[in-house]
Amino acid sequence: MFVFFALFGFLFILIGTVGFLIKAIFKKSKRKFGILALVGIAMFMVAVVISPDDIEPEKEKADSVEQTPTDEPVETKKKAPEKESVEEIEKPEKKISKDVEEKSVPVVMPSKNHSSKVTPEKLKDSTETSGTTARIPVELVKVIDGDTIKIIYNDKEQNVRYLLIDTPETNHPRLGKQPFGDEAKARNKELIESGTLEIEFDVGERFDKYNRLLAYIYIDGKNVQKILLSEGLARVAYIYPPNTRYVDPYEKTQAIAKEKKLGIWSVEDYATDTGFNAQAVKEKPAEPAPNSLITEQPVAPAPAAKPSQPVQSTEFFQNCTELRKTYPNGVPSSHPAYQSKMDRDKDGFACER
Structure with a gap:
């Protein structure tokens, strides 16, 4: 119109x-x-x-x-209701997104008394406690060697390999028993059983190829890796980024022990960048025993004779400290300086480290 x-x-x-x-x-x-x-x-x-x-x-x-549709009134199709329905659809979406934001799970930092919060599923996530120095209390099962223990973690037994260090072997299928291996294991056991055990993860992989947890170990807040390094019973090794949080302080501690020639550093060329060279210990010439008393065992002692020392010992030392000055690695039962009282674990080797 x-x-x-x-x-x-x-x-x-x-x-x-x-x-x-x-x-x-x-x-x-x-x-x-x-x-x-x-x-x-x-x-x-x-x-x-x-x-x-x-x-x-x-x-x-x-x-x-x-x-x-022909079966519905014309008045039911209106502009305003369409606008209202759009708003009703949009509002729930905003509400849902808000709920998702509110329910988003932050990175968990387990406290010392709540290790159960780290579930096995979260354990596989390398971001769980990653980038933090959060320590998780765990229960010890046993000490395997100088750098490996078994613990109860997330309600199951789990082997743990110490990060960034390596100690001599005690019962390796190929290498066998290496010098200072028993000493490292004994010292590790002494430390681990002396207080509250905690583990700390780094930012990288949680497991090695043998399915062992990779962690830093603490007893009453003291780092076990650093103690073993300071006493010359371990070397800095297996540095795989990004699990390198304590490389610098560990290397400084190792340098001091190496300078003092403690433990594995007391034998030249024994501890190397690739491992431990047991041949270097075997090839080391025997050192003289300046303070030892050497006597000959009598063939047929007189009945009235009263020996002042045991006839089975022809080389006498007061204790293991004195013996190690001459024989740093101890002596076997066949050695003239062997005394059963110095063989505490009764393994046929006295004063081993």
Whole structure:
């Protein structure tokens, strides 16, 4: 309707005006064209009065009738409800995202008294306590050697390999027993059983290829790796980034023990960058015994003779400290300086470290 009145109104005005001008030029009657122009003005005014806003609802209503099923009323299709339904859909999504944010699990930093919070599933995640110095209390099962223990962790037994150090072997299938291996194991056992045991992870892999946990070990807050290094019973080894948190302090501690020639550093070329060279210990020449008392065992002692020392010992030392000055690695039962009282573990080797 708007288009109709506007178009024809404009047409009538144009024709009436042009006709009126032509008649005026030729001085003829202009009444018909004047009426036509007035009718056109009237129609144009009607078109202006009829606004498109009055027509738009009818168009929208017609569209809604076409989209609405025949068995539903036309009035059910309205603009406002559609807007409300969109808002209702958007609001739950915002609510769900908010709930997800609120329920997101942060990185767990187990405290000393809550190791149970670290589940086996989380244990496989290298980010669990990664980048922190959080320590987890654990229960000791047994000491395997100088750098390996078995613990109860997450309700199951788990072997733990000490990070960044290596000690001589005690019962290796290929290397066998290496010098200072028993000493390292004995000292490790003494430390581990002396207080509260805790482990600390680094930022890298949690397990080695033998499925052993990789960790730093603490007893009453003291780092066991560092103690073994300081006493010359371990060397810095197996440095695999990014598990390198304590490499620098460990190497400084090792340098001091090496300078003092303690333990594994007392034998030249025994501890190397690739491991322990047992051959270097075997090839070391025997040192003289300046403070020892050497006597010959009598073949047939007189019945009245009262020996001042046991006949089975031909080389006498007061204790292991004195014996180690001459024999740093101890002596076997076949050695003339062997005494059973110095063989505490009764393994046929006295004063071993």
